[in-house]
Amino acid sequence: MKAEIFSIGTELLMGELTDTNSAWLATRLPALGIELLGVSIIGDSLAMLTEGFTRAWQRADLVLTTGGLGPTQDDLTREAISAALQETPTVQEEALKELERYFQQRGRSMPAPNIKQAYLIPSAQFLPNRLGTAPGWWVEWHGKVIVAMPGPPAEMHPMWDEQVEPRLRQLVTGDVTITRNIKTMGLSEAAVDESIAEFFGRENPYLGIYSKADGIHLRMIARARDVAMAQAMIKPVEEAIVTRLASYVWGYDDDTPEQAAGKLLTERGLTLATMENCTGGYLVNSITEVPDSAAYFKGGVVAYSQEMHLANGVPLEVMQQHGTVSQASATAMAQAIRAQLGADFGIGVTGVPGPLAVEGKSVGLAYFSIASASTVHAQEMRVPPRRITMKRRVSNTALIELCKLLRGETR
Amino acid sequence: MKAEIFSIGTELLMGELTDTNSAWLATRLPALGIELLGVSIIGDSLAMLTEGFTRAWQRADLVLTTGGLGPTQDDLTREAISAALQETPTVQEEALKELERYFQQRGRSMPAPNIKQAYLIPSAQFLPNRLGTAPGWWVEWHGKVIVAMPGPPAEMHPMWDEQVEPRLRQLVTGDVTITRNIKTMGLSEAAVDESIAEFFGRENPYLGIYSKADGIHLRMIARARDVAMAQAMIKPVEEAIVTRLASYVWGYDDDTPEQAAGKLLTERGLTLATMENCTGGYLVNSITEVPDSAAYFKGGVVAYSQEMHLANGVPLEVMQQHGTVSQASATAMAQAIRAQLGADFGIGVTGVPGPLAVEGKSVGLAYFSIASASTVHAQEMRVPPRRITMKRRVSNTALIELCKLLRGETR
Numbered sequence: 106m107k108a109e110i111f112s113i114g115t116e117l118l119m120g121e122l123t124d125t126n127s128a129w130l131a132t133r134l135p136a137l138g139i140e141l142l143g144v145s146i147i148g149d150s151l152a153m154l155t156e157g158f159t160r161a162w163q164r165a166d167l168v169l170t171t172g173g174l175g176p177t178q179d180d181l182t183r184e185a186i187s188a189a190l191q192e193t194p195t196v197q198e199e200a201l202k203e204l205e206r207y208f209q210q211r212g213r214s215m216p217a218p219n220i221k222q223a224y225l226i227p228s229a230q231f232l233p234n235r236l237g238t239a240p241g242w243w244v245e246w247h248g249k250v251i252v253a254m255p256g257p258p259a260e261m262h263p264m265w266d267e268q269v270e271p272r273l274r275q276l277v278t279g280d281v282t283i284t285r286n287i288k289t290m291g292l293s294e295a296a297v298d299e300s301i302a303e304f305f306g307r308e309n310p311y312l313g314i315y316s317k318a319d320g321i322h323l324r325m326i327a328r329a330r331d332v333a334m335a336q337a338m339i340k341p342v343e344e345a346i347v348t349r350l351a352s353y354v355w356g357y358d359d360d361t362p363e364q365a366a367g368k369l370l371t372e373r374g375l376t377l378a379t380m381e382n383c384t385g386g387y388l389v390n391s392i393t394e395v396p397d398s399a400a401y402f403k404g405g406v407v408a409y410s411q412e413m414h415l416a417n418g419v420p421l422e423v424m425q426q427h428g429t430v431s432q433a434s435a436t437a438m439a440q441a442i443r444a445q446l447g448a449d450f451g452i453g454v455t456g457v458p459g460p461l462a463v464e465g466k467s468v469g470l471a472y473f474s475i476a477s478a479s480t481v482h483a484q485e486m487r488v489p490p491r492r493i494t495m496k497r498r499v500s501n502t503a504l505i506e507l508c509k510l511l512r513g514e515t516r
Numbered sequence: 517m518k519a520e521i522f523s524i525g526t527e528l529l530m531g532e533l534t535d536t537n538s539a540w541l542a543t544r545l546p547a548l549g550i551e552l553l554g555v556s557i558i559g560d561s562l563a564m565l566t567e568g569f570t571r572a573w574q575r576a577d578l579v580l581t582t583g584g585l586g587p588t589q590d591d592l593t594r595e596a597i598s599a600a601l602q603e604t605p606t607v608q609e610e611a612l613k614e615l616e617r618y619f620q621q622r623g624r625s626m627p628a629p630n631i632k633q634a635y636l637i638p639s640a641q642f643l644p645n646r647l648g649t650a651p652g653w654w655v656e657w658h659g660k661v662i663v664a665m666p667g668p669p670a671e672m673h674p675m676w677d678e679q680v681e682p683r684l685r686q687l688v689t690g691d692v693t694i695t696r697n698i699k700t701m702g703l704s705e706a707a708v709d710e711s712i713a714e715f716f717g718r719e720n721p722y723l724g725i726y727s728k729a730d731g732i733h734l735r736m737i738a739r740a741r742d743v744a745m746a747q748a749m750i751k752p753v754e755e756a757i758v759t760r761l762a763s764y765v766w767g768y769d770d771d772t773p774e775q776a777a778g779k780l781l782t783e784r785g786l787t788l789a790t791m792e793n794c795t796g797g798y799l800v801n802s803i804t805e806v807p808d809s810a811a812y813f814k815g816g817v818v819a820y821s822q823e824m825h826l827a828n829g830v831p832l833e834v835m836q837q838h839g840t841v842s843q844a845s846a847t848a849m850a851q852a853i854r855a856q857l858g859a860d861f862g863i864g865v866t867g868v869p870g871p872l873a874v875e876g877k878s879v880g881l882a883y884f885s886i887a888s889a890s891t892v893h894a895q896e897m898r899v900p901p902r903r904i905t906m907k908r909r910v911s912n913t914a915l916i917e918l919c920k921l922l923r924g925e926t927r
Contacts, residue, residue, distance in 0.1 A: 118552040119695075120543030121726070121735065123536075127557065132531030141529040143564065144557035146538065153554065284530075315532065324532065378824075385804025386797045389818045393796025396871045396903060404824035406817055407800045412857050413789075413815035446823050460807045492807060 106139045106277050109161040113172035113182055114256060115148040126171040126261060133265070135282035135326070137273055139167065149173065154185030162249045167273075172256030174239035176218040182253050183242065187226050190246055194224035200231060200240065207238055232268050236260045243272065250276065282328045283335040287346055288356040290320030290505040297321045297353075301346050310338050318497040319362055320355070320505065352512075355505045362504035363391045363398075369511040370401040370450075377507075378448035379405035380417060380438040382429070383456030383471055387496035388503065403446040414438070418445055428464040430455050432472045432483050439476035450510075451476045452503050456486075458495050471495060473503045475510060482510055517550045517688050520572040524583035524593055525667060526559040537582040537672060544676070546693035546737070548684055550578065560584065565596030573660045578684075583667030585650035587629040593664050594653065598637050601657055605635035611642060611651065618649055643679050647671045654683065661687065693739045694746040698757055699767040701731035701916045708732045708764075712757050721749050729908040730773055731766070731916065763923075766916045773915035774802045774809075780922040781812040781861075788918075789859035790816035791828060791849040793840070794867030794882055798907035799914065814857040825849070829856055839875040841866050843883045843894050850887035861921075862887045863914050867897075869906050882906060884914045886921060893921055 110131070112124040127144045134141050142165055147157050154173070161168045173182030187194050200223035208215040222239055225231065232241030232252075237260040244251040252269050254261045289297060294316050298305070301323070304312045310327035325342055329335035347354050356365045370377055381388045389405030392398055408414045411429070415421060418441035419434065427433035435453040443451025456471025457463045468490040475482045484506060488498045521542070523535040538555045545552050553576055558568050565584070572579045584593030598605050611634035619626040633650055636642065643652030643663075648671040655662040663680050665672045700708060705727050709716070712734070715723045721738035736753055740746035758765055767776045781788055792799045800816030803809055819825045822840070826832060829852035830845065838844035846864040854862025867882025868874045879901040886893040895917060899909045 116724075117539075118542055118555065119546060119737070120539060121724070123539040124555075125534075128528075128531060128534040131529055135530060141559075143559070144529065144535075144555075146555035148552075148554070313527075313532070326530075385809075386799075386801030386816060386818070388797075390797035390801040390907075393818070393820065393869075394903070398796075399820055402820045404818050404820040405797060406815065407797070407804070408815045409804065409810055410814040410857065416856050445827050446821065458804075492805070496801075 106137075106167055106279055107142050107165045108134060108139050108167040108169060109142050109165040110144045111154075111157055111161070111168060111170040112144065112146045112256075113149070113154065113170055114146075115150075115179070117146045117172075118148050126256065126258060129258065129262070130169055130171075130265070133270065135284060136332070137270070138277045138279045138281040139273070149179040149181055151181050151185055151188065154181055155188045158185060158189035158251070166249055168249070168251045169269075170251070170253045171261050174222070174241065174253060174255045176216065176221055176238070178218075180221070183221065183224050186229070186242065186244060186251055186253065190226065190228055190244070192226040192228060194226050196220060196223050197225045197231075198223075200225070203233075204238060232264055234260055234264060236263065241268075243269075280328045280330060281332055281335055282326060283332060283339065284327075285325045285339050285343055286358045287323040287325075287343065287350075287354055288320055288360060289323065289350055289353040290355050290502060291353045292321065292350070294321050297323070297350065300349055304342055304346065310342055312342065318494075319501040352509060355508050361391075361394070362501045362508070363395050365508050366504045366511070367392070367395040367398055367401065369508055371397065373511060375449040375511070376401050376403055376447075377450045377452070378403040378442045378446040379452045379454070380408060380414075380419075380442040381405065381452075381454040381500075382408045382414075383458040384454050384496045384500050385409070385458060385492075388452070388454060388500040391500055391504070403448045406442055408438070417441055428466070430457055430463055430466045430470065430472065432474065432485065435472040436474040436476060436481050436483060439474040439481070443476050449477060450507065452507065454499055454503060456495065456499065458492050459490050469495065471499045473499060473506075475503065475507055477510075480510075482506060517548075517578055517690055518553050518576045519545060519550045519578040519580060520553050520576045521555045522565075522568055522572070522579060522581040523555065523557045523667075524560070524565065524581055525557075526561075526590070528557045528583075529559050536669060537667065540669065540673070541580055541582075541676070544681065546695060547743070548681070549688045549690045549692035550684070560590040560592055562592050562596055562599065565592055566599045569596060569600035569662070577660055579660070579662045580680075581662070581664045582672050585633070585652070585664060585666045587627065587632055587649070589629075591632070594632065594635050597640070597653065597655060597662055597664060601637065601639055601655070603637035603639060605637050607631060607634050608636045608642075609634075611636070615649060643675055645671055645675060647674060652679075654680075691739050691741060692743055692746055693737060694743060694750065695738075696736045696750050696754055697769045698734040698736075698754065698761075698765055699731055699771060700734065700761055700764040701766050701913060702764045703732065703761070705732050708734070708761065711760055715753055715757065721753055723753065729905075730912040763920060766919050772802075772805070773912045773919070774806050776919050777915045777922070778803070778806040778809055778812065780919055782808065784922060786860040786922070787812050787814055787858075788861045788863070789814040789853045789857040790863045790865070791819060791825075791830075791853040792816065792863075792865040792911075793819045793825075794869040795865050795907045795911050796820070796869060796903075799863070799865060799911040802911055802915070814859045817853060819849070828852055839877070841868055841874055841877045841881065841883065843885065843896060846883040847885040847887065847892050847894060850885040850892070854887050860888060861918065863918065865910060865914060867906065867910065869903050870901050880906060882910045884910060884917075886914065886918055888921075891921075893917060 229242045229244045239255040242253040327335040327338040386407040423437045438453025439451040454473040459468035640653045640655045650666040653664040726733045738746040738749040797818040834848045849864025850862040865884045870879035
């Protein structure tokens with residue numbers, strides 16, 4: 106099955122809003138065996154939309170749209186589908202009552218323009234929207250399918266998960282594609298590439314290599330008659346790669362460094378505290394992204410002045426002798442915050458975030474240390490001199506090294 | 517002048533990489549007087565790309581592409597343009613030498629496939645790439661223009677700023693569009709809407725209203741013969757809105773709360789320190805996004821345990837008497853961190869980030885306080901129970917309230 110995606114709305118073309126729906130949907134199609142031919146962002150123009158539908162199904166079997174289902178005159182997705190199919194929309198009484206109930210429950214009466222949202226054409230069925238006023242449309246027409254979904258991700262995602270994906274799964278008869286992502290840290294892209302060279306260049310399973318802020322990712326894509334067969338094709342390649350790269354592998358698929366570290370801390374019943382300067386709070390903010398982090402995370406200090414290092418127990422003589430940006434200071438920070446909060450592990454991060462050099466050290470230099478009661482793991486890093494790059498790379502690396510320590514793979 | 521944008525690369529259709537180039541380019545076109553008709557994401561297929569070019573210039577005068585200029589067999593933008601124009605690419609000696617020099621300077625010899633990057637067709641000129649190996653193409657053909665740029669944003673952005681935009685500016689003869697964004701905080705969308713109702717519904721300047729994590733934005737769009745005329749159309753509307761909304765206006769255009777607060781602190785020579793729990797480091801991480809923040813920001817504490825509140829001077833009796841999640845605790849946090857670091861202002865933030873209720877208080881409740889030597893500004897908030905929503909909204913609101921205090925608009 107071949108698909109096209111339309112993201113609909115002039116605001117997307119004016120740069121007022123960024124389309125995230127297409128990328129979200131794109132990641133969900135391969136496992137259904139649906140090949141995505143293209144994505145188009147189209148403005149609120151009846152002519153452009155109608156032309157888009159007409160053109161798309163010359164090559165695609167499925168058109169997925171998001172946006173343009175609101176109540177205003179600019180919301181034209183329903184009108185364009187109707188025009189392309191040459192069918193006339195009529196108001197559905199049941200749907201209209203539903204809408205009126207929606208507004209009543211919120212203590213308001215339904216504004217007149219919302220009546221559009223109760224429109225339907227003979228080839229379409231409603232996809233109920235439990236989070237907003239705009240129902241979607243599921244359209245079957247001459248062997249083609251059009252699925253029109255609302256634009257707000259909070260409404261579109263559950264509609265996709267609960268209604269659209271299950272229906273598509275029944276419809277699709279072709280091969281399925283599954284992907285598996287292995288995440289590594291600690292080897293360069295070239296070194297990873299070389300150590301598993303023989304797996305590249307195959308068509309199925311296909312192996313891709315990507316350099317990201319949390320390390321080198323290896324992505325396998327397998328295509329087969331069903332999911333079990335595709336998984337069986339991936340399994341031996343995955344096992345070979347994981348054996349080869351061993352302790353450099355820190356996660357899979359959507360794992361983040363903070364989730365991986367949080368899971369290990371929870372399993373082992375251990376706690377963590379942090380003190381950072383050059384990463385400016387990115388480290389602590391990442392850690393607290395995990396909903397259960399309060400169970401293992403005691404707190405973090407972002408020290409942007411010497412007073413703050415001192416107030417949190419970093420000895421003045423260490424900073425004076427070695428500089429605030431030094432491995433010794435990173436270790437002192439890790440040990441001080443660990444002791445202060447009675448945590449099992451402390452992470453200390455120090456470096457030069459820019460724009461200016463510090464203590465004669467250049468922008469992009471960083472040190473981190475991970476301290477437990479009896480051990481210190483220390484690491485120096487040099488990253489490109491961009492503030493956000495330093496924040497991301499150094500924070501991610503520190504969390505992934507913590508994972509290795511927790512798994513007993515590093516001293 | 518009417519334009520289309522192509523983002524090129526199969527990885528964009530597989531969900532491996534999200535297209536950010538289109539949205540970046542889209543925001544830059546209106547001020548040049550260029551109307552964007554549509555955006556397409558197209559895979560690495562010669563047939564699809566060639567068809568795309570052929571179709572696009574039936575309605576557009578300008579096609580902007582990003583991606584597909586690399587050295588591999590999958591990089592087909594040059595080939596597709598050549599095929600669509602029926603011109604044959606030849607290797608340019610000068611460009612080839614340039615490429616070889618690029619690799620030499622990095623101590624390597626040029627890999628054979630890179631020779632493609634020295635291709636040119638008669639209708640095209642090179643756009644030099646000072647940050648990578650892929651030069652762009654500027655193509656003029658039968659009154660149409662195609663601009664092919666590399667995919668990595670770090671290479672594409674400077675190529676656009678330094679070469680493409682200046683050339684387009686000379687070419688464009690139609691009307692220009694300029695936008696102006698007024699950012700407000702503290703009034704609901706409905707209240708803002710009502711207080712400036714008479715400015716909505718006009719075509720030119722057009723006024724839009726948007727609810728964002730940092731408040732309600734009002735975006736004006738004016739179209740005129742030149743920038744000065746468009747600005748003159750916006751000016752009276754802007755002045756009326758700013759007069760009407762007065763102290764609720766905290767910034768313009770791309771201003772962020774942390775930039776606005778940083779600018780005011782710098783101007784007044786004042787310093788800041790923070791202590792937060794429910795925002796988990798989002799507040800401090802935002803503050804340190806500003807490159808010069810070290811000049812006015814002393815540091816931040818992220819207290820994720822009672823020990824950490826205590827260690828930083830929050831009195832136990834305040835937390836016991838009022839609860840950690842209380843206005844009294846927020847104030848104690850602000851005052852404690854202010855005193856500890858000798859800062860002019862302290863911000864304290866406390867709340868319930870979820871997933872669980874705390875002290876019988878429900879997820880989404882938050883308090884912040886801003887303390888100076890003699891004053892305390894206190895505020896209670898209730899936000900939707902999503903971790904990232906709480907982090908963003910509460911942090912942004914606290915920084916914007918700090919701006920009001922610094923401007924003397926609040927007690």
